[in-house]
Amino acid sequence: MDWHTLAPKLASQFVASSNVVEGNGSVGSVRQLNFTSVMPFSFIKERLEFLDAAKCECKSALIEGGGIGVAIEAATSHIKVEPETNGGSVVKVISTYKLLPGVEVKDEVTRAKETLTGIFRTAEAYLIANPDAYS
Template identity: 75%
Template sequence: MASTNSWTHEIESSVSASRIFRAGVMDWHTLAPKLAPQIVTSAHPVEGEGGIDSVRQFNFTSAMPFNLMKERLEFIDVDKCECKSTLIEAGGIGTAIEAATSQIKVEPTTNGGSVVKVESTYKLLSGVEVNDEISKAKDFVTAIFKAAEAYLIANLDAYN
C-alpha cells in the first residue's frame, strides 16, 4: 500500500517577504539558470502566464539525480506570499513517487526580513522507502532561497 508522508522546513532571510517570494518563487524559472547554473541549466514556462494551472519546466545538470522537473501551480496569493504547486514530471514520479505537492508561504518578520515556510507532501508507491532524499530536498530548497536572497541583497532595486 502506498504511504503519504510530508516534511516541513523553514528558512530565515534578511530580505522582505514580498521580494523573496517574487524572486525565489514566482520568477525563479528566470533567475535559476543565472544564479544556480551548477544545478539548473535552463528553465521556462511550458503552459500559462504564471497564474493558476501554469506549468514550468526546470532542466538540471548532472548535479541532480534527474534531468528535469515540471511543476503545475495549483494556488497562488501574491499579496499573502503563498503558493502551492504539484510535481507533474520528474525523477521518481511513476517509479518511486505517485504524487508530490509543495506549499510555500513567506511571512514577514519584525526586523524587516522574512521566514520561508515550505511543506512538501508526497505519496510513495508501494514498497518504496525514503532515505536521505528529504535532507537533500531541504538542502535544495535552502539553496534556492539563499541564492535569491544573495541576488536581492546585491541588487537592492530588484523586485521592489
Template identity: 75%
Template sequence: MASTNSWTHEIESPAAAPRLFRASVMDWHTLAPKLVPQIVASAHVVEGEGGVGSVRQFNFTSAMPFNLMKERLEFLDADKCECKSTLIEGGGISAAIETATSHIKVEWAANGGSVVKVESTYNLLPGVEVQDEITKAKGYVTAIFKAIEAYLIANPDAYNDQLNQSTEIIYMINM
C-alpha cells in the same frame, strides 16, 4: 497502495517577504539558471502565463538525480506570498513518487526580513523509502533561497515594485 509522507522546512532571510516571494516563486524559472547554473541548466513556462494552472519545466544538470521536473501552479496569492504547486512530470514521478505537492509561504519576520515556510507532501510508490532524499531536498531548498537572498542583497532595486505602501501597512499590522 502508496504511503503519504510530508516534511516541512523553515528558512530565515533578511530579504523582505514580497521581494523574496516574487524572485523565488513567481520568477524562479527566469532566475534559476542564472543563480544556480550548477543545478538548473534551463527553465521555462510550458503552459499558461504564470498564474494558476501554468506549468513550468526545470531542466537539471548532472548534480540532480533526475534530469527534469514539471510543476503546475495550483494556488497563488501574491499579496499573501503563498503558493501551492503539484509535480506532474520528472522529479521522481513514476520512479519513486506517485504524487507530490509543495506549499510555500513567505512571511514577514519581526526584524523586517522574512521566514520561508515550505511543506512538501508526497505519496511514495510501494517499497520506496526516502530519508536521505528528504535531507537532500531540504538542503537544495535552503541553497536555492540563500542564492536568491544573495541576489536580492547584491541587487537592492530588484523586485522592489512589490514593496508598496499597502505591503508596509500589512507588515506593521503583523508586528
C-alpha cells in the same frame, strides 16, 4: 513567481535551464526546470495550483519528472514568505510527497532539503544584493 527566469542564473550548479510550458504564470500554468548532472533526475514539470501574490504564497504540484511514476506517486510544494517585525522575511516551505508502494527513501530526503536550502540561500543573497530587483 519568476523562479523559472532566476533559477538558471542564480542556481546554475543545479538548474541548467527553465521555461514556462503552458499558461501565463497564473493558476494552472506549468513550468519545467531542467537540472544539471548533480541532481538525481534531469527535470521536473510543476503546475501552479494556488497563488496569492498579496500574501506571497503559492502551491505547486509535481506533474512530471523528479521521480513521479518511478518512486513518487504525488508531490506538492507550498511556499510562503512571511514578513518579520525587523523588516526581513522568513520563507516557509512545506513539501509533501506520497511514495509508490514498496519504495523507501533515506538519504534522498536529507539531500533534497539541503539542496533546496542552498537554492533559497542563493536567492536570498541575490535579493539582498539587488534590493530593487523585484520591488
